[in-house]
Amino acid sequence: MANVEESSPFLPSQKSDSNNEMKPTKPSSSNSGKIPAPSAAAEPVKPASSAVSMGWTAEGLPMGHSVGTAVVGEPIMRRAQWESSLCSCFGKNDEFASSDFEVCLLGTLAPCVLYGSNAERIGSSPGSFTNHCLPYTGLFLIGQSFFGWNCMAPWFSYPNRTAIRQRFNLEGNCEAVTSSCGCHGGFVEDEERREHCESTCDFLTHIFCHPCALCQEGRELRRRLPHPGFNAKPVGFMMPPGDQTMGR
Secondary structure, three states: OHHHHHHOOOOOHHHHHHHHHHOOOOOOOOOOOOOOOOOOOOOOOOOOOOOOOOEEOOOOOEEOOOOOOOOOOOEOOOOEOOOOOOOOOOOOOOOOHHHHHHHHHHHHHOHHHHHHHHHHHHHOOOOHHHHHHHHHHHHHHHHHHHOOOOOOHHHHHHHHHHHHHHHOOEOOHHHHHHHHHOOOOHHHHOHHHHHHHHHHHHHHHHHHOHHHHHHHHHHHHHHHOOOHHHHOOOOOOOOOOOOOOOOO
16 A cells, blocks of 8 residues: 555655655766756855964064064064163162172273173173183273274174173164154064164164163173072082990
């Protein structure tokens, strides 16, 4: 009876349609090599977007700003500020106040000693004081004797300022001026051009403000690095045993 009902032509077409939907359709031989055309009702597939959504950090820096070697999605690293400004000759009123006053006296009366101390701290090797102090003293005497001012020693001392700025990721004078003026040009974002500009500013700072530059570097190093002579390892020794008696 079931077979008769299935083969009866008087059955409603809805039932035959439901049966056709349940049975998988086989591709015909004429259409085996052709790709079926998509239906008009099908929605087009949207490609997945590979772009990273832009956002802002808590400090107000843009995220996803890939310039140079910056990584997409991470905030741009900002350079640290110097502990004291170039013209803060007497330093700051903190636990390093006495050291800042000593630095000011050395930069005014004996810049060769201050430069040798700074070079010894940044080099972190005891004994390098003499190797930097003596050449500086010779250039200082040549400049004072032939030109009347210390114009030779800054050529020898300005790389020390560049080394301090690169080691502690400090903001240079060129970047500080452009940031204060609101000029964020391409030469600041380009690492190579920015470093070349900052090295030139380091040289000019030592030429025109040499004592102030030495004092600023001395204050910065004394706050960040201990003296290499204080890094000596303690020497251990053994105490001799006390009087011993033999027990019975």
